[in-house]
Amino acid sequence: MSKDETSGLSRRGLFGLAGAGVVGAGLGVGGTFAFGGGSTSTNNAVASTYPFFGDHQSGIITPAQDRLHFAAFDVNDISRNELIELLQDWSYAAARMTAGDAAGNYGPAGGPYDAPPDDTGEALDLPPGGLTITFGFGPSLFDDRFGLASKRPSALIDLPKFPSDVLQPELVGGDLCIQACSDDPQVAVHAIRNLSRIAFGRATLRWSQLGFGRTSSTTRAQKTPRNLFGFKDGTANLRAEDTTGVNEHVWAAAGDGASWMIGGSYLVSRKIRMTVETWDRTSLREQETIFGRTKGEGAPLSGGSEFTDPDFSQTGRDDAPLIDESSHVKLAHPDTHDGVQILRRGYNFVDGNDDLGRLNAGLFFISFQRDPGTQFVPIQLALSRNDLMNEYVRYVGSAAFAVPPGATSSSFVGAGMFDLA
Numbered sequence: 001m002s003k004d005e006t007s008g009l010s011r012r013g014l015f016g017l018a019g020a021g022v023v024g025a026g027l028g029v030g031g032t033f034a035f036g037g038g039s040t041s042t043n044n045a046v047a048s049t050y051p052f053f054g055d056h057q058s059g060i061i062t063p064a065q066d067r068l069h070f071a072a073f074d075v076n077d078i079s080r081n082e083l084i085e086l087l088q089d090w091s092y093a094a095a096r097m098t099a100g101d102a103a104g105n106y107g108p109a110g111g112p113y114d115a116p117p118d119d120t121g122e123a124l125d126l127p128p129g130g131l132t133i134t135f136g137f138g139p140s141l142f143d144d145r146f147g148l149a150s151k152r153p154s155a156l157i158d159l160p161k162f163p164s165d166v167l168q169p170e171l172v173g174g175d176l177c178i179q180a181c182s183d184d185p186q187v188a189v190h191a192i193r194n195l196s197r198i199a200f201g202r203a204t205l206r207w208s209q210l211g212f213g214r215t216s217s218t219t220r221a222q223k224t225p226r227n228l229f230g231f232k233d234g235t236a237n238l239r240a241e242d243t244t245g246v247n248e249h250v251w252a253a254a255g256d257g258a259s260w261m262i263g264g265s266y267l268v269s270r271k272i273r274m275t276v277e278t279w280d281r282t283s284l285r286e287q288e289t290i291f292g293r294t295k296g297e298g299a300p301l302s303g304g305s306e307f308t309d310p311d312f313s314q315t316g317r318d319d320a321p322l323i324d325e326s327s328h329v330k331l332a333h334p335d336t337h338d339g340v341q342i343l344r345r346g347y348n349f350v351d352g353n354d355d356l357g358r359l360n361a362g363l364f365f366i367s368f369q370r371d372p373g374t375q376f377v378p379i380q381l382a383l384s385r386n387d388l389m390n391e392y393v394r395y396v397g398s399a400a401f402a403v404p405p406g407a408t409s410s411s412f413v414g415a416g417m418f419d420l421a
């Protein structure tokens with residue numbers, strides 16, 4: 001039997017997506033699914049499914065789901081055409097899984113008895129929980145292996161080494177990335193596992209990260225969540241409804257450089273360990289000073305409520321500013337960076353504990369921006385140099401990826417990079 005017939009992951013299968021009913025699968029709450037069916041989402045703002053195809057990839061301004069599985073891959077010694085086929089196969093499977101279908105057209109238990117199933121099966125009875133699968137390309141993909149050097153977008157910089165970085169090389173970089181988000185952790189893990197399985201022999205997992213609680217809101221309807229320091233996180237984030245802000249700060253546009261990136265964005269990930277045991281022995285006064293916001297409501301220390309703009313000119317006793325000059329919010333605020341903003345979409349993590357009995361806890365920071373060099377880098381530099389929070393965090397992982405625009409239903413993610421769109 002040909003590869004097409006056994007796995008449904010070929011180009012032929014890809015172009016058959018419309019017929020398979022996968023195209024335009026943004027059914028919303030109450031849609032029907034061949035695989036999971038219905039929605040038991042705990043995240044009220046999140047629909048059951050988001051379309052894989054479209055102008056932009058889902059998983060950027062999509063309402064942040066509760067769970068994350070993020071993976072970075074290195075491409076093996078394969079040809080340019082084999083890389084194209086991998087991206088086609090990934091797009092095919094991602095379109096199916098985000099629509100609530102199995103990764104392959106036979107599913108976990110419907111294929112030939114003597115072949116491995118084309119889906120691993122652990123999501124068989126689960127609704128997709130707003131699953132989004134977002135693909136990105138790291139700077140190293142644009143070396144001389146695949147004839148892509150001239151396609152490297154100028155905005156896809158190699159991130160500099162920031163003063164407070166203590167990066168672990170095994171948690172840095174990657175040729176390709178996949179961000180899978182869902183309200184169900186098993187669905188997110190299933191997505192990465194199956195995409196990794198599909199990549200077997202062509203790309204190898206370099207590092208991966210599970211996240212269990214979103215640390216941002218990306219739409220106004222979402223309640224602000226909390227990070228593992230116990231503070232509301234995401235209050236001042238860019239929101240999907242702010243289309244002017246999103247167009248200005250998130251989507252790559254004509255004139256930005258690489259034309260194949262128009263409608264795409266750039267993802268920066270930073271794995272940040274938080275020494276929560278030390279933090280938990282710190283006074284409430286110090287905790288609030290560090291962020292420049294109250295712990296309860298998340299209001300700026302200059303007064304007001306959660307969504308009041310911070311007033312950095314307000315002073316208190318001894319004419320000291322109410323919001324410390326080295327507070328996280330002051331150093332990251334757009335006023336400190338000529339109005340620059342980023343879209344944050346990070347997650348809490350706990351990777352067990354170390355041998356001293358401390359939690360390996362932290363925040364897997366993800367941001368999307370149109371130009372990391374003029375947006376993420378200045379903010380991170382200011383934080384790395386002066387953030388009061390630095391005493392309680394360690395930056396251990398770091399990566400940047402170009403996230404191409406969404407694919408059309410007859411094509412695949414990244415086709416424009418190969419002049420195939």
Ligand SMILES: C=CC1=C(C)c2cc3[nH]c(cc4nc(cc5[nH]c(cc1n2)c(C)c5CCC(=O)O)C(CCC(=O)O)=C4C)c(C)c3C=C
Nearest residue numbers: 227231232233234235236272329332333334363365379380
């Ligand atoms: C380089 C960018 C940023 C990193 C890295 C980062 C790490 C980080 N942040 C928190 C907790 C909070 N961050 C808050 C606001 C905030 N943070 C950034 C950027 C980075 N944070 C920005 C741009 C902003 C918004 C600033 C503003 O406009 O006011 C807040 C306050 C609430 C909010 O607006 O979200 C908290 C709390 C942690 C714990 C962390 C790494 C461990």
Ligand SMILES: [Fe+2]
Nearest residue numbers: 233328329332
């Ligand atoms: Fe922050």
